[in-house]
Amino acid sequence: MRFLGFDISRAKTSEKAMSPVSQGRRGWHSVYESYPGAWQQNVEVKFDRVLSNHADFSCRTLIASDIAKLRIKLVERDASGIWTETTNTAYSPVLRKPNHFQTRIQFMESWVLSKLQRGNTYVLKQRDGRGVVTKLYVLDPNFVTLLVSDSGEVFYQLNADNLVGLPQSVIVPASEIIHDRFNCFFHPLVGMSPIFAGGLAAMQGLAIQNDSTHFFQNGARPGxxxxxxxxxxxxxxxxxxxxxxxxxxxxxxxxxxxxxxxxxxxxxRAKSTDSQLIEQLKWSAEVICSTYHVPPYKIGVAPPPALNNIQSLNIEYYSQCLQVLIEAIELCLDEGLEMREGIGTELETDNLLRMDSVTQMEVLERAKSVMTLDERRKRLDLKGVTGGATIYLQQQDHSIEAIAARDKLLIQQANNPTPAPAPDPVPTPSPDEEAKRQEAEQRAFVAEVALSFQKGIAA
The missing domain is CATH 3.30.1120 (Arylsulfatase, C-terminal domain)
Known part of the structure; x- marks a missing residue:
């Protein structure tokens, strides 16, 4: 039987030889234990209630929306090893429109939210007759059971879901599921949500807010x-x-x-100042931010830093929070869509790391020697101009090759100095010239003697 473009009969025959993988250390699913034995002591971290905590909600939606707004580019590596954007009929359509009921942004939001809330994202592939993936569906983790066969093969049991075209429960091989996971503390195939670490702080914040609500509903009069x-x-x-x-x-x-x-x-009843109500609420929100690696000022629970460089703040947020999630998505898409060597996906982070206008113009101005005018105009969403494909450089700058050739010549001259040229020889006069010279000297001597004699007579 073929379903969604793949054969499921082999998985059905192997069902008896497969065992489900526990979804956590103690098999918990909707109730998290902050420490061993907490459940027995009624210290429960209820998943649905944690999701309603304002700090937890803000962290999850901030991360999901920031990643979802990044455009997914299909890039190809050329002979020089440079990755440039390209198109391909086998991959571009599904990246542009993942399925029939979600846009690219909605699809990516579902992907990231599932990973943050459950620690796992399951994406079902749908293929055409050629075996090319044409649609992707993010599945509800509650409807997916991970199975491992005796031989170590991985399968996924999917419950019926009419929205994605599953009229009945089915077992599919790992080749038909993109499984993105993180924080695999207890099993390499099972991820864990940050709620495992921040759930108790979220419950504490909710308890403080509920207590304050009842207090003010009672006219702010203590019992x-x-x-x-x-x-x-x-x-x-x-x-x-x-x-x-x-x-x-x-x-x-x-x-x-x-x-x-x-x-x-x-x-x-103790006063709110005695119980440090505001400080406790702030502390619980900061703990939740730390589990998601989100700077507290991003969700409004702390003042923004005094640093005036917006790009530096965004780079810090990107490196400590978003980068690992983004690169994991890129790798999962590359492997899930079975892309050939030299082609892959890349989430465009230019909008996320965009600088303020003044800094951006200064950087583009200094990039004259490495970027063409058209490349710099493209960063500003402007079209190219005539002559814009040329890199401009000031005249006093010299190439590395010219400077190296000059230095090589100077070294050679220092090691092999050129000897000074010999003086020009004194020319030898001809006999006629010598006779004329002697005759001229004799006439000059006779004239000088005659002049001296005349001076003596006059005296």
Whole structure:
């Protein structure tokens, strides 16, 4: 029998040889124990109540919405090892529209919320006649039972679910399920929710809020006792108590009571300042944030840091909280969609780690030497321009090759200095030139003697 594009008959025949995997240390599912024996002492962490805690709700929805808003890109590695976005008819359609009733954002929110709330996300694949995955369905963890055969093969028993096209219970092999899990403390196939660690703090916060609600519903009047100066009969005490509860409690709190016979009212409830109500609520919220690795200021239970660099704050939040969840999703999709080597999925984190406008423009301005103008304009969602595919660099900058060649030449000149050139030889005059030179010197001598003689006669 073929169902959702795969054969389930082999799984049916192996059902007797498979055993279910416990969903926790003691098999708990809807009630968590904060410590061994807590359940027996009525210290219960009820799953549904924990989900209603404001801090726990805020952490889960913040993480799920931040991851869901990241666009899923299909990327391919080229010969240079660079990953660039691409399209593929076998993978792109299901990444763009996972199933018939969910958008990409709704699908990813369901994925992350299931993992945070139950520690496990089960995604059922639906294939076409070619065996290509065409639809993905996030299953309710309550409807999935993990099975392991005697030979170590993993199967999943799925209860009927008409929304995803399962009219009856079926057992499918692990190849048809994407199983994303984390915090596998007790079994490598069973993840654990952060509620296991933060559930008690969530229950404490709820208890404080419920108690405060009842207190203010009672007109903010604390409970107390009526005392008499002497002994009174039990019937009289019961009658006075009933009269007091009827006329001065609940909606009637705050009315004026007239006491006689020496009766005196004394409050028996501790003040909120004495019990440090606000500090306890803040502490419980911070503990919940720590289990999800969410900075408390992200959900409004602590003031934001004085740091003015928005990107640094987002990077801290990404690295300590979101990164492991995002990379796990990418790997699960790569393996679940059976992508070939050199192609994969990538969640676009640019929007998540976006800088403020001033810093972004400064970074793009400094990126002239590594990014083209079109690449920088694309970061601002602007189209390319003519000549924008060129990388610009100032003229005084030199390439690494030119600087290396210059240094090599200087080293060679230092090791092999060039000798100084020899002086030019003195030219030898010809015989005619020498005779003319001697004749000129003789005439000059005769003229000088004649001039000296004339000067002597004149004297």
């Amino acid at each position: 107390g006792v009526l005392t008499a100066p002497g002994a009174i009969e039990d019937d009289t005490a019961a009658r006075i108590k009933e009269y007091w509860d009827t006329n001065f409690a609940g909606e009637n709190a705050g009315k004026v009571a007239v006491l006689g016979d020496g009766l005196k009212y004394e409050a028996m």
